[in-house]
Structure formats: structure tokens, C-alpha cells
Amino acid sequence: MTTALEDRPVMIKIHNMNKWYGDFHVLKGVSLDVRKGERIVICGPSGSGKSTLIRCINRLEEHKDGDILVDGTPLTDDTKNIDQIRSEVGMCFQQFNLFPHLTILENCLLAPMSVRKMSHNAATDIAMKYLEKVKIPDQADKYPNQLSGGQQQRVAIARALCMQPQVMLFDEPTSALDPEMIGEVLEAMEELAREGMTMICVTHEMGFARKVADRIVFMDKGQIVEINDPGSFFDTPKEMRTKTFLTQVLQH
């Protein structure tokens, strides 16, 4: 943490972005700058558009209006440009989405070898390095279904890291997990945060948000309601809607 956040280059710039599903206005004039190395947690009630927002960043969803720039490159329909951006932006999903017919190691090798054109050996080295980082190198030859949910999600993190992305997106990574497995996944994410990865996490884990986030973004009904640092967000939230939300999630 040598340079102050404000001095670091902007990694992701979202400017006045709108998106509709048919007539339904999912994202309404959303603007957000994420600086290099910044950890953002997005929270909000379900249906507030937070997943849709991060899915727009790697264009799993297309925005209709406004701009998204990833490391200076604007997101357009240009396929080359999208593939390029996707290789720089890693993503973890709620349902892990490991490839069930491939072993853990093969899951990690596929993209580096095909997209980065790495040799099998080089890719294996990197894969094992990240599998060790998430503490499951000994499962490398197993198939995803032989692993617990928490282990699968950690593999999914390792698989994304094998592309050595600049940014990591997490779309409710612990929501599909049994409670006793949430800790191990959050731990892997905290480790990643300590190393300075730029991260955008959609999550309901408020403990994680308080501990790890540089800024917390609260969304409701397709809009960003409040952006605040964790201390102020939890203790002295500016907006009424934030207060209501917090009393609902924190009483459990």
C-alpha cells in the first residue's frame, strides 16, 4: 500500500451505464470507477442489479447505454476486444461452474494453454502454484464432483487466477455453500486481497466486507444508492435505504 488509492490508475471505469431486460430497467445510470488494487464490495437486496452490473464488466451481459472501460479499453461488440478483456478479467460464480468432465488440474490448464498459448509444463507450474495458494494441490487429479462445494469454489478461484488476470470479479461466491465451507472460501479471497488484486465482490458476507473492502457500494432497484468506506458504511450510513438494508442483514 505505497501509493494512496486516489493516485492509482483507474482499472475499470463505468460511466452512466444503463441496461434493460425488455421493458425492465435493470441498471439505471450507474457510474463507478475502480482503481488498480482496489477492493470493492457490492451489496444490496436481491434484484437490485448487482450481479448484472459485474456481469457487464466482462460482457456476459451487454450494456445498452453508457460506457464501460476496462484498463482503458472500451467494451463494444468487437469480438477480439471482448476476448482480450475476458482474459484480463477473472470471474468466480455462485455455482462454481467447474468443467465436470475435466480433472481439477485440467480445469486450470484449459484457458492458459488455449488463450495464452502456454506450454503444458509452464501452465502446469502455474496451475499447481495457484492450487497450492488455495490449499488444494493434493486434489489436482480428482474430478470436480469428488470435491466439496468449498473446495470446488477454491478451485474456481485458482482456475481464474491461472490466467493471471488484472481484475477478479466474484458473483456471490459463498451463496451456494454450506455454512461451514464459507470460511475457507473467504479466506482464499482475503489472501488475494492482501496481495493487492483488484477485486469486485458481490456478496452478502458483511464481515468480509468490513474487513477487506476499500469501498462498499450499496445498490437498490438498479441504482447505486451509496458508496462509502466500510467504517462509515456500517456505523454512519448516509442513506435511509442503506440503514434499512443494514438493519435487515445485520440482525441475523
Add this chain to the structure above:
Amino acid sequence: MEFDLLAIWGHRGILIEGVLTTLLISVISIPIAIILGAGICLLRISPKRTMRWPAVAYIELMRNIPLLILIFMVFYALPFYGIRISGFTTGIICLSAYGAAYFAEIFRGGVEAVPKGQFEASRALGLKYSFYMRRVIFPQLYSYVFPPGTNIALTMIKESSLLSMITVTELTYAASDINGRTFTPVETFATIALIYWGISTLFLKLAGSTQARLGAHDSNSAITLR
């Protein structure tokens, strides 16, 4: 009325030729139909409308006309345009073309049954469409496509009997031939039915064991292996 199997035994040569021809037509047509079907499926699910449209038209055409009419068109109508194709080759072409349309739809159903997250994870990793279809999606298909695919292949084997109408000397033609010579319709057609039943049963056994063998590497069976 007596059951005169000796009359059929006397013409066993015709029967054997019939069985062999039926098997040969099936063994050639089914793989062609599968490969052609996979290709048509790729067109059918393409994001580009110009590629989807011909595939849709083809599938609709094949599904909505009787196979026998297709056979007659190729065998009797094409010669008017100077294209003459032997009965055997006509059989291969028509059965393959017919089966391919069904296989294409089965493959499409399989692709749609693969969870959406598999496509999203592939795209999020930056994999190219043709690469992830080949390495991620298609390998997950067979547990979805094997059972209906087996049905279509079986249908193709049995529908090859239509080729008797254009003098291909397959099993059904052989039966008509023997019946014409011996006038023993009960014995002849009972025997033929039994042979079709035998071929079908053998085929199903083969398909079943193949699926089980492939399934040993399947993710779904990994659960039971655990």
C-alpha cells in the same frame, strides 16, 4: 396349416444376403448421419441467422416428409434430371440424410441441456466459441444424447426395410422374394421379424455397453465412484 420352415431353409442364401445388406447399409448410414447431424446442429445453434436458417429448413424438410417419398424422389425423380443413382447408394443417401436431421435435433437438445454456467465460465475465461464448444460443451453431451441417439439409430436400421421398394436386396426384399417363390407368408415374415428383432436386440446391447464404458469417465458417475 403346417409351419413349413424347410421352405425357408431352402432359400437361406437369399436371407443371408438380405441380412448382410441390411447390416451394411446401417453400418454406413448411421455414422454418416451422426457426423452430418453434428454439423447441422452447429449451424442450427449458431449465433448467426444466415447459418441457422438453412439448418432449420433442412431439419423441417426431413422431418415433415415420409422417408419413402424421399427415397422415391432420389431414385425415380432424379433420373429425369440426368442423375442416376443405384438403389443401394440411394438407400445410404436417404437414410443418412433422414437420420442426420434427427441427430441434429438430439444434439441441439443436448447442448441446451448443458447448464448455462458452463458456457458462461468458458466465456469468462476468454475461450473462443469453437474451442469451448469442442472441448467443454460437446464432451458433456453424450449422457444427454446417447439414449435418444440410440433410438434414432435403431429406427434407421428398421426403416431400411423401405429400400425393398426400390429393389435393394436387403432383408425385407429377401422376404418378399422368398415368399414369392414358396408362398409361405406366415413362416417367411415371422422369420424376418425374428431376424429384425435379433439385430435390434444386439444393437441395443452394444449401445448399452458402449454407454456404460464411456460413462466410466463421466462426471456423473464420478459421484458413484467416490
